[in-house]
Amino acid sequence: MATVNFFIATAFSSRAFAGNPAAIVLIDLDTSSDILSGIAQNLNQPMTVFVSPSPRPSHDNSETIIIFGIRFFAPNGGEVPICGHGTVAAAKAMANIPGLISEKVETIEFQTLTHGSIIATKLDDGWIEILLPAPVTQDVSSDERKRLTPIMNKMFGREVAINNIAHGGKGFENYLLVELHEDERLADCVVDVDALRGNGYFVNIVTTSSSGNESFVSRMFSPEFLPAGEDSVCGSAHCLLGPYWCQKLSIPAGQEVKARQVSARGGDLRLIWHQQVGNMQLRGQAAMIGSGQLHI
Numbered sequence: 001m002a003t004v005n006f007f008i009a010t011a012f013s014s015r016a017f018a019g020n021p022a023a024i025v026l027i028d029l030d031t032s033s034d035i036l037s038g039i040a041q042n043l044n045q046p047m048t049v050f051v052s053p054s055p056r057p058s059h060d061n062s063e064t065i066i067i068f069g070i071r072f073f074a075p076n077g078g079e080v081p082i083c084g085h086g087t088v089a090a091a092k093a094m095a096n097i098p099g100l101i102s103e104k105v106e107t108i109e110f111q112t113l114t115h116g117s118i119i120a121t122k123l124d125d126g127w128i129e130i131l132l133p134a135p136v137t138q139d140v141s142s143d144e145r146k147r148l149t150p151i152m153n154k155m156f157g158r159e160v161a162i163n164n165i166a167h168g169g170k171g172f173e174n175y176l177l178v179e180l181h182e183d184e185r186l187a188d189c190v191v192d193v194d195a196l197r198g199n200g201y202f203v204n205i206v207t208t209s210s211s212g213n214e215s216f217v218s219r220m221f222s223p224e225f226l227p228a229g230e231d232s233v234c235g236s237a238h239c240l241l242g243p244y245w246c247q248k249l250s251i252p253a254g255q256e257v258k259a260r261q262v263s264a265r266g267g268d269l270r271l272i273w274h275q276q277v278g279n280m281q282l283r284g285q286a287a288m289i290g291s292g293q294l295h296i
Contacts, residue, residue, distance in 0.1 A: 004053075007097070007291045008045065011128075012089035012233040013282035019267045020233040021045050021289065022089035026053040029069045035081065040073035040159065046232065047086040050071045051110075052096065055101055063104045065170055065225045068094065070110040072119070081115045084132060084235015084282060091120035091128050092286035095223030127270070127283045134239045134273055134280035135169025136247070137177055150176060154196040155221075157257060160184055167201070168240050176201035177240050182208045186217055187262035193221050193229030205237045207244075214258040214268070233267030235282055240270040242280045 006025045009083030023045040027036070029052050040048035058065035070090060072083040091108050094100060100280045110118045123285075140148065144167050151158050161181035168175035176199070180186060186208050196204050202225065207218040218241055220234040229293040231237075236257060251257055254274035261267045269281040 001295050002218040004296065005291065005295050006043070006294055007093040008289040009089040009092045009286055010289055011085040011286045012261070013265075015286050016143045016287055018265050018290050019285075019287070020047075020085040020089075020231065020265065022083075022086045022142070023048040023227070024090050024092055024093040025050050025294065027051075028053065029071055036071065036073055037077035037079070039294060039296065041077045042203075044075050044080055044227075044240060046075065046082075046226070047083050047084070048075070049091075051090055055094075058109065058287070063102065064106040065100050065109060065277050066105045066107075067109045067111060070112055072112075078225075078226070082112060082118065082236070084130060084238070085233055085284075087118050087120055087130050088235065088284050089129050091122070091130070092288065094254055095122065096288055097243060099226060100285060116294040118292050123283065127285055129281050129283045131279055132235065132239050132282055133171060134241050134243050134278060135172055135242050137166035137168060140167055141163045148176070148178075151195055151199050155187060155191050155193070156184075157192060166244065172203075172236075172240060174200075174202040175205065175237070176203065176238055177205045177207065177244060179244075180208050180267075182211065184208060186219060191221070191230075193223045201288050203234070203237060205234075205240065208262070209245075209249075212260070214260045215249060216241065217260050217262045218257075219261065230263055232265040233261040233268075233284075235284075238263075238269055238271055238282055239280060240269045242282075243271045243275070246275075248279075267290070 009105040010019035023043040052069035065095040204221040220231040223229040271280040
Protein backbone atom coordinates (compact mmCIF):
# COMPACT_ATOMS: atom_id res chain seq x y z
CA MET A 1 0.00 0.00 0.00
CA ALA A 2 1.32 3.41 -0.99
CA THR A 3 0.65 6.74 0.72
CA VAL A 4 0.33 9.92 -1.33
CA ASN A 5 -0.39 13.49 -0.28
CA PHE A 6 -3.35 15.47 -1.53
CA PHE A 7 -4.52 19.07 -1.18
CA ILE A 8 -7.79 20.91 -1.75
CA ALA A 9 -7.68 24.43 -3.19
CA THR A 10 -10.28 26.70 -4.72
CA ALA A 11 -9.62 28.75 -7.84
CA PHE A 12 -10.92 32.17 -8.91
CA SER A 13 -11.58 33.34 -5.37
CA SER A 14 -9.63 34.18 -2.23
CA ARG A 15 -12.40 32.68 -0.04
CA ALA A 16 -12.66 29.00 0.84
CA PHE A 17 -16.39 28.74 0.14
CA ALA A 18 -16.33 30.52 -3.21
CA GLY A 19 -14.64 29.86 -6.54
CA ASN A 20 -14.22 26.36 -7.96
CA PRO A 21 -12.51 23.69 -5.82
CA ALA A 22 -10.07 21.07 -7.03
CA ALA A 23 -8.17 18.23 -5.42
CA ILE A 24 -4.45 18.14 -6.17
CA VAL A 25 -2.72 14.78 -5.73
CA LEU A 26 1.07 14.33 -5.86
CA ILE A 27 1.62 11.00 -7.57
CA ASP A 28 3.67 9.30 -10.29
CA LEU A 29 1.81 10.12 -13.50
CA ASP A 30 2.58 6.68 -14.89
CA THR A 31 0.19 5.27 -12.29
CA SER A 32 -2.60 3.23 -13.87
CA SER A 33 -5.42 5.37 -15.23
CA ASP A 34 -7.85 3.06 -13.43
CA ILE A 35 -6.28 4.00 -10.11
CA LEU A 36 -6.27 7.70 -10.94
CA SER A 37 -9.90 7.44 -12.02
CA GLY A 38 -10.81 5.71 -8.76
CA ILE A 39 -9.07 8.40 -6.72
CA ALA A 40 -10.96 11.13 -8.59
CA GLN A 41 -14.27 9.41 -7.97
CA ASN A 42 -13.48 8.96 -4.26
CA LEU A 43 -12.42 12.58 -3.78
CA ASN A 44 -15.49 13.72 -5.75
CA GLN A 45 -14.25 17.25 -6.40
CA PRO A 46 -15.21 19.28 -9.49
CA MET A 47 -11.74 18.32 -10.78
CA THR A 48 -8.93 16.16 -9.45
CA VAL A 49 -5.49 17.21 -10.65
CA PHE A 50 -2.62 14.74 -10.55
CA VAL A 51 0.81 16.36 -10.42
CA SER A 52 4.21 14.67 -10.56
CA PRO A 53 5.66 14.65 -7.02
CA SER A 54 9.05 16.10 -7.95
CA PRO A 55 9.67 19.16 -10.13
CA ARG A 56 12.18 19.27 -12.97
CA PRO A 57 14.38 22.25 -13.80
CA SER A 58 13.50 24.41 -16.77
CA HIS A 59 15.18 23.82 -20.11
CA ASP A 60 17.55 26.71 -19.53
CA ASN A 61 18.00 25.92 -15.81
CA SER A 62 16.37 29.21 -14.84
CA GLU A 63 15.89 29.68 -11.09
CA THR A 64 12.50 31.31 -11.69
CA ILE A 65 10.89 28.50 -13.75
CA ILE A 66 10.10 24.92 -12.70
CA ILE A 67 8.37 22.05 -14.54
CA PHE A 68 5.74 19.55 -13.34
CA GLY A 69 3.78 16.92 -15.23
CA ILE A 70 -0.01 17.18 -14.88
CA ARG A 71 -3.20 15.17 -15.61
CA PHE A 72 -6.85 16.05 -15.03
CA PHE A 73 -9.72 13.74 -14.02
CA ALA A 74 -13.39 14.66 -13.67
CA PRO A 75 -15.51 13.50 -10.70
CA ASN A 76 -17.03 10.76 -12.88
CA GLY A 77 -13.54 9.30 -13.30
CA GLY A 78 -13.02 10.38 -16.90
CA GLU A 79 -9.78 12.02 -17.95
CA VAL A 80 -9.94 15.43 -19.60
CA PRO A 81 -7.08 17.00 -21.59
CA ILE A 82 -6.97 20.43 -19.90
CA CYS A 83 -8.65 22.35 -17.08
CA GLY A 84 -8.22 26.04 -16.33
CA HIS A 85 -9.44 26.13 -12.74
CA GLY A 86 -7.57 22.91 -11.95
CA THR A 87 -4.33 24.47 -13.20
CA VAL A 88 -4.81 27.61 -11.10
CA ALA A 89 -5.54 25.46 -8.02
CA ALA A 90 -2.51 23.27 -8.70
CA ALA A 91 -0.23 26.31 -9.03
CA LYS A 92 -1.50 27.59 -5.68
CA ALA A 93 -0.90 24.21 -4.03
CA MET A 94 2.61 23.75 -5.43
CA ALA A 95 3.63 27.19 -4.16
CA ASN A 96 2.26 26.43 -0.68
CA ILE A 97 3.86 23.03 -0.05
CA PRO A 98 6.84 23.70 2.24
CA GLY A 99 10.17 22.87 0.63
CA LEU A 100 8.75 21.69 -2.71
CA ILE A 101 9.92 24.62 -4.83
CA SER A 102 12.27 27.53 -4.26
CA GLU A 103 10.91 30.91 -3.23
CA LYS A 104 12.66 32.26 -6.32
CA VAL A 105 10.26 30.36 -8.61
CA GLU A 106 7.80 32.71 -10.35
CA THR A 107 6.54 30.46 -13.14
CA ILE A 108 5.39 26.83 -13.20
CA GLU A 109 5.25 24.99 -16.51
CA PHE A 110 2.66 22.20 -16.29
CA GLN A 111 3.24 19.63 -19.04
CA THR A 112 0.08 17.81 -20.14
CA LEU A 113 -0.02 14.48 -21.96
CA THR A 114 -1.61 15.73 -25.20
CA HIS A 115 -2.04 19.52 -25.13
CA GLY A 116 1.50 20.78 -24.59
CA SER A 117 2.34 22.95 -21.61
CA ILE A 118 0.22 25.30 -19.52
CA ILE A 119 2.22 28.18 -18.08
CA ALA A 120 1.18 29.45 -14.64
CA THR A 121 2.76 32.63 -13.28
CA LYS A 122 2.39 34.24 -9.87
CA LEU A 123 1.72 37.96 -10.25
CA ASP A 124 2.90 40.67 -7.88
CA ASP A 125 -0.60 41.12 -6.43
CA GLY A 126 -0.86 37.42 -5.57
CA TRP A 127 -3.15 36.52 -8.47
CA ILE A 128 -2.20 33.55 -10.66
CA GLU A 129 -2.09 33.87 -14.44
CA ILE A 130 -2.36 31.03 -16.93
CA LEU A 131 -2.10 31.22 -20.70
CA LEU A 132 -4.79 29.41 -22.72
CA PRO A 133 -5.91 29.31 -26.36
CA ALA A 134 -8.75 31.73 -27.13
CA PRO A 135 -10.48 31.17 -30.49
CA VAL A 136 -13.12 33.51 -31.88
CA THR A 137 -16.70 32.21 -31.72
CA GLN A 138 -18.87 31.71 -34.78
CA ASP A 139 -22.61 32.42 -34.87
CA VAL A 140 -24.75 29.33 -35.39
CA SER A 141 -26.89 29.01 -38.49
CA SER A 142 -30.48 30.23 -38.50
CA ASP A 143 -31.70 26.62 -38.51
CA GLU A 144 -29.49 25.80 -35.50
CA ARG A 145 -30.78 28.86 -33.66
CA LYS A 146 -34.35 27.74 -34.30
CA ARG A 147 -33.48 24.29 -32.92
CA LEU A 148 -31.73 25.61 -29.81
CA THR A 149 -34.15 28.40 -28.86
CA PRO A 150 -36.92 26.14 -27.45
CA ILE A 151 -34.26 24.18 -25.55
CA MET A 152 -33.08 27.36 -23.86
CA ASN A 153 -36.66 28.40 -23.10
CA LYS A 154 -37.33 25.02 -21.52
CA MET A 155 -34.13 25.32 -19.49
CA PHE A 156 -35.23 28.66 -18.02
CA GLY A 157 -38.89 27.70 -17.74
CA ARG A 158 -40.00 30.69 -19.78
CA GLU A 159 -39.30 32.50 -23.03
CA VAL A 160 -35.98 34.28 -22.55
CA ALA A 161 -34.58 37.19 -24.53
CA ILE A 162 -31.77 35.66 -26.60
CA ASN A 163 -29.41 38.18 -28.16
CA ASN A 164 -27.12 35.71 -29.90
CA ILE A 165 -26.12 32.04 -30.11
CA ALA A 166 -22.61 31.01 -31.15
CA HIS A 167 -20.29 28.02 -30.94
CA GLY A 168 -16.58 27.77 -30.26
CA GLY A 169 -13.82 27.85 -32.83
CA LYS A 170 -10.99 25.37 -33.35
CA GLY A 171 -10.61 23.07 -30.36
CA PHE A 172 -13.87 24.33 -28.84
CA GLU A 173 -16.35 23.07 -31.42
CA ASN A 174 -18.51 21.38 -28.77
CA TYR A 175 -18.85 24.60 -26.74
CA LEU A 176 -22.08 26.61 -27.03
CA LEU A 177 -22.31 30.29 -26.06
CA VAL A 178 -25.73 31.89 -25.58
CA GLU A 179 -25.99 35.61 -24.87
CA LEU A 180 -29.15 36.73 -23.08
CA HIS A 181 -30.37 40.26 -22.44
CA GLU A 182 -29.02 41.69 -19.19
CA ASP A 183 -32.58 42.13 -17.90
CA GLU A 184 -32.84 38.33 -17.56
CA ARG A 185 -30.80 38.68 -14.33
CA LEU A 186 -28.74 35.57 -14.93
CA ALA A 187 -27.50 35.22 -11.35
CA ASP A 188 -31.07 34.89 -10.05
CA CYS A 189 -32.30 32.38 -12.63
CA VAL A 190 -33.39 28.92 -11.52
CA VAL A 191 -32.74 26.54 -14.39
CA ASP A 192 -33.55 22.99 -15.48
CA VAL A 193 -30.07 21.83 -16.50
CA ASP A 194 -31.42 18.50 -17.79
CA ALA A 195 -33.10 20.39 -20.62
CA LEU A 196 -29.64 20.65 -22.18
CA ARG A 197 -29.07 16.89 -22.35
CA GLY A 198 -28.58 15.70 -25.90
CA ASN A 199 -28.43 19.21 -27.37
CA GLY A 200 -25.17 18.37 -29.15
CA TYR A 201 -22.84 20.49 -27.01
CA PHE A 202 -20.56 19.38 -24.20
CA VAL A 203 -20.19 22.81 -22.56
CA ASN A 204 -23.07 25.29 -22.48
CA ILE A 205 -22.20 28.90 -21.59
CA VAL A 206 -24.89 31.47 -20.85
CA THR A 207 -23.79 35.09 -20.58
CA THR A 208 -25.06 38.67 -20.35
CA SER A 209 -23.53 42.10 -20.26
CA SER A 210 -23.14 43.66 -16.82
CA SER A 211 -23.79 47.06 -15.30
CA GLY A 212 -21.53 46.21 -12.37
CA ASN A 213 -17.76 46.41 -11.97
CA GLU A 214 -17.26 43.61 -14.50
CA SER A 215 -17.80 43.79 -18.26
CA PHE A 216 -19.91 40.63 -18.38
CA VAL A 217 -21.23 37.76 -16.27
CA SER A 218 -21.77 34.12 -17.12
CA ARG A 219 -22.77 30.64 -15.99
CA MET A 220 -21.65 27.31 -17.42
CA PHE A 221 -23.69 24.10 -17.62
CA SER A 222 -22.65 20.57 -18.56
CA PRO A 223 -25.26 18.03 -17.38
CA GLU A 224 -23.58 15.10 -19.11
CA PHE A 225 -20.20 15.82 -17.50
CA LEU A 226 -20.78 17.45 -14.10
CA PRO A 227 -22.77 15.63 -11.39
CA ALA A 228 -24.41 18.90 -10.28
CA GLY A 229 -24.89 20.03 -13.87
CA GLU A 230 -23.32 23.47 -13.33
CA ASP A 231 -19.67 24.44 -13.01
CA SER A 232 -18.95 26.97 -10.26
CA VAL A 233 -16.29 28.84 -12.27
CA CYS A 234 -15.03 27.58 -15.63
CA GLY A 235 -11.69 28.74 -16.99
CA SER A 236 -12.10 27.25 -20.46
CA ALA A 237 -15.50 28.93 -20.90
CA HIS A 238 -13.70 32.25 -20.65
CA CYS A 239 -11.49 31.24 -23.57
CA LEU A 240 -14.61 31.99 -25.65
CA LEU A 241 -16.17 34.65 -23.46
CA GLY A 242 -13.08 36.86 -23.55
CA PRO A 243 -12.85 37.24 -27.33
CA TYR A 244 -16.65 37.36 -27.68
CA TRP A 245 -17.12 40.31 -25.33
CA CYS A 246 -13.96 42.11 -26.40
CA GLN A 247 -15.34 42.19 -29.93
CA LYS A 248 -18.89 43.00 -28.89
CA LEU A 249 -17.89 45.81 -26.52
CA SER A 250 -15.06 47.06 -28.77
CA ILE A 251 -12.49 46.44 -26.05
CA PRO A 252 -9.01 46.65 -27.61
CA ALA A 253 -7.01 43.42 -27.65
CA GLY A 254 -4.39 43.55 -24.93
CA GLN A 255 -6.59 45.46 -22.48
CA GLU A 256 -7.55 43.74 -19.22
CA VAL A 257 -11.23 42.81 -18.87
CA LYS A 258 -13.00 41.94 -15.62
CA ALA A 259 -15.48 39.06 -15.62
CA ARG A 260 -17.59 37.29 -13.02
CA GLN A 261 -19.18 33.85 -13.06
CA VAL A 262 -22.46 34.16 -11.16
CA SER A 263 -22.97 30.58 -9.99
CA ALA A 264 -23.95 29.92 -6.37
CA ARG A 265 -20.28 29.96 -5.31
CA GLY A 266 -19.25 32.66 -7.77
CA GLY A 267 -15.81 33.70 -8.93
CA ASP A 268 -13.89 36.62 -10.40
CA LEU A 269 -11.51 36.60 -13.35
CA ARG A 270 -9.36 39.09 -15.23
CA LEU A 271 -8.72 38.46 -18.91
CA ILE A 272 -6.32 39.81 -21.51
CA TRP A 273 -7.01 38.66 -25.08
CA HIS A 274 -4.22 38.59 -27.64
CA GLN A 275 -6.13 38.46 -30.90
CA GLN A 276 -3.20 38.11 -33.30
CA VAL A 277 -1.77 35.01 -31.61
CA GLY A 278 -5.12 33.60 -30.53
CA ASN A 279 -4.51 33.19 -26.82
CA MET A 280 -5.52 34.78 -23.56
CA GLN A 281 -3.99 35.55 -20.20
CA LEU A 282 -6.51 34.31 -17.66
CA ARG A 283 -6.00 35.60 -14.13
CA GLY A 284 -7.56 34.49 -10.86
CA GLN A 285 -7.02 34.26 -7.15
CA ALA A 286 -6.83 30.96 -5.27
CA ALA A 287 -7.09 29.75 -1.68
CA MET A 288 -5.97 26.60 0.10
CA ILE A 289 -8.75 24.67 1.86
CA GLY A 290 -7.19 21.51 3.26
CA SER A 291 -4.76 18.63 2.90
CA GLY A 292 -4.44 14.96 3.77
CA GLN A 293 -3.11 11.57 2.76
CA LEU A 294 -4.46 8.80 0.55
CA HIS A 295 -3.64 5.12 1.09
CA ILE A 296 -3.85 3.25 -2.20
